[in-house]
Amino acid sequence: MRLSKIKLAGFKSFVDPTTIPFPSNLVGIVGPNGCGKSNTIDAVRWVMGESSAKYLRGDSMEDVIFNGSSSRQPVGQASIELVFDNSDGGLGGEYACYAEIAVRRRVTRDGQSQYFLNGTRCRRRDITDIFLGTGLGPRSYAIIEQGMISRLIEAKPEELRVYLEEAAGISKYKERRRETENRIRHTRENLERLQDLRDEVE
Ligand code: ATP
Numbered sequence: 385m386r387l388s389k390i391k392l393a394g395f396k397s398f399v400d401p402t403t404i405p406f407p408s409n410l411v412g413i414v415g416p417n418g419c420g421k422s423n424t425i426d427a428v429r430w431v432m433g434e435s436s437a438k439y440l441r442g443d444s445m446e447d448v449i450f451n452g453s454s455s456r457q458p459v460g461q462a463s464i465e466l467v468f469d470n471s472d473g474g475l476g477g478e479y480a481c482y483a484e485i486a487v488r489r490r491v492t493r494d495g496q497s498q499y500f501l502n503g504t505r506c507r508r509r510d511i512t513d514i515f516l517g518t519g520l521g522p523r524s525y526a527i528i529e530q531g532m533i534s535r536l537i538e539a540k541p542e543e544l545r546v547y548l549e550e551a552a553g554i555s556k557y558k559e560r561r562r563e564t565e566n567r568i569r570h571t572r573e574n575l576e577r578l579q580d581l582r583d584e585v586e
Contacts (some may be wrong), residue, residue, distance in 0.1 A: 385474030396423040399450040434522035463490040517556035542568040
């Protein structure tokens with residue numbers, strides 16, 4: 385699985401529809417200060433489901449939408465699509481058979497956020513599910529930003545373990561276990577309520 389292009393429109397400084405191709409495994413983005421290099425990384429995090437404005441270097445989630453410049457009016461929505469080359473079947477589950485996987489997120493100024501997988505509307509959860517254990521996610525180790533190496537070196541053992549578990553592919557099983565434990569707990573509570581009702585009726 386490899387990121388092959390990013391399509392941006394209305395996102396931060398990328399007001400016009402723009403496609404950034406990633407033709408090989410090693411690609412460098414260079415340009416003067418403020419030209420939008422970090423905005424492309426924010427775009428990846430955002431599509432992966434990042435919901436904290438702070439991690440996208442803004443004050444509110446609306447800050448991802450182009451907010452105007454001296455020569456352009458603000459726009460009403462932002463959209464990003466990440467296209468992955470999945471010819472190695474690296475993205476698992478029901479999507480393993482697709483040679484290309486497109487993940488898209490769109491947001492409007494009224495705060496409506498929508499996600500799409502290969503053009504079909506889906507939940508945020510569907511996106512996080514297929515990337516869990518691949519190393520790519522809103523805050524995963526696939527994105528190494530300024531200061532992250534020193535944070536890793538200084539991390540407490542339990543924080544470091546989270547990274548190691550994601551790298552080893554264990555995190556998705558832990559997440560499923562957590563969900564299953566929650567379901568069991570809810571079912572137990574429902575059974576207890578049912579028993580209370582039975583006791584009242586009898
Ligand atoms: P540096 O090399 O200094 O780190 P950079 O190339 O990484 O710079 P970015 O941080 O990606 O630059 O982009 C910053 C630019 O994006 C600024 O000019 C800022 O005004 C613009 N920008 C950020 N959010 C928005 C927005 N919502 N609408 C319009 N422009 C925006």
